[in-house]
Amino acid sequence: MIAVRTILPETLDTLAADDPAAQRSRRDLRRIHRVMGTRTILRRALRDCLLAANGNAPLRILEIGAGDGTLLLGLARDMAVDLPLVALTLLDRQALLTPETAAAYARLGWTVQMHTADILDWAVDDGRQHAEDRSWDLIVANLFLHHFTNPGLTDLFAAVARRSRRFVAIEPRRSRMAWIGSQLVGALGANSVTREDAVLSVRAGFTGAELQALWPQAPGWELREYPAGLFSHVFRAVRVGRAS
Numbered sequence: 001m002i003a004v005r006t007i008l009p010e011t012l013d014t015l016a017a018d019d020p021a022a023q024r025s026r027r028d029l030r031r032i033h034r035v036m037g038t039r040t041i042l043r044r045a046l047r048d049c050l051l052a053a054n055g056n057a058p059l060r061i062l063e064i065g066a067g068d069g070t071l072l073l074g075l076a077r078d079m080a081v082d083l084p085l086v087a088l089t090l091l092d093r094q095a096l097l098t099p100e101t102a103a104a105y106a107r108l109g110w111t112v113q114m115h116t117a118d119i120l121d122w123a124v125d126d127g128r129q130h131a132e133d134r135s136w137d138l139i140v141a142n143l144f145l146h147h148f149t150n151p152g153l154t155d156l157f158a159a160v161a162r163r164s165r166r167f168v169a170i171e172p173r174r175s176r177m178a179w180i181g182s183q184l185v186g187a188l189g190a191n192s193v194t195r196e197d198a199v200l201s202v203r204a205g206f207t208g209a210e211l212q213a214l215w216p217q218a219p220g221w222e223l224r225e226y227p228a229g230l231f232s233h234v235f236r237a238v239r240v241g242r243a244s
Contacts (some may be wrong), residue, residue, distance in 0.1 A: 007204045010197040017094045028194040039074045041228045058087040065144030066090035080108040088112045123159035141169040146204040172205030173233040211235040
């Protein structure tokens with residue numbers, strides 16, 4: 001079960017945005033992120049490359065599989081002093097960004113917009129993308145890549161490498177410890193959707209150097225992949241050898 005990735009559909013992905021079970025599950029996920037320390041892990045993974053990229057123009061960040069955008073809002077609050085100018089785009093199949101969350105970003109000086117699309121359609125849609133939408137200082141993914149098969153990730157990574165200078169992903173670690181943790185999310189008050197999806201997420205997660213093996217085998221990228229915390233797996237790709 002742990003040695004080999006097993007990818008099965010997760011219930012939350014099939015529910016409508018206004019389904020009460022889906023709304024409850026998204027609240028569960030925010031609680032689970034706090035327990036996992038996801039925001040701290042993300043801040044550590046991003047800090048060096050974000051500060052290196054920061055200049056006078058707004059930093060352009062894209063989050064894929066962004067959900068309601070609340071995870072990066074926590075990062076914005078942590079780093080607003082160092083990163084006062086950020087243009088953030090949230091990409092997801094459902095438009096989950098609320099006016100309250102958008103206003104919270106605005107108070108920090110970050111502009112945010114929602115882009116609704118299937119990520120694999122986005123990956124192959126170069127022909128219809130405006131030039132300014134093809135280049136990002138940073139693309140972020142959080143608990144998103146594990147939904148895809150290895151061939152799907154290969155296609156997605158090719159698009160990300162074409163369109164960004166930096167990419168950071170935090171995913172479930174496929175380990176016995178993470179599997180045990182996934183069995184215990186009910187103790188946090190998680191509903192049945194979250195309890196089932198948590199186990200599936202770990203089974204579809206990553207370990208070792210599995211993600212960097214799927215990244216385009218081209219020069220000019222510095223790749224790093226490592227475990228973080230008790231349950232998380234981090235992958236980071238930074239373009240090197242030219243202006244970044």
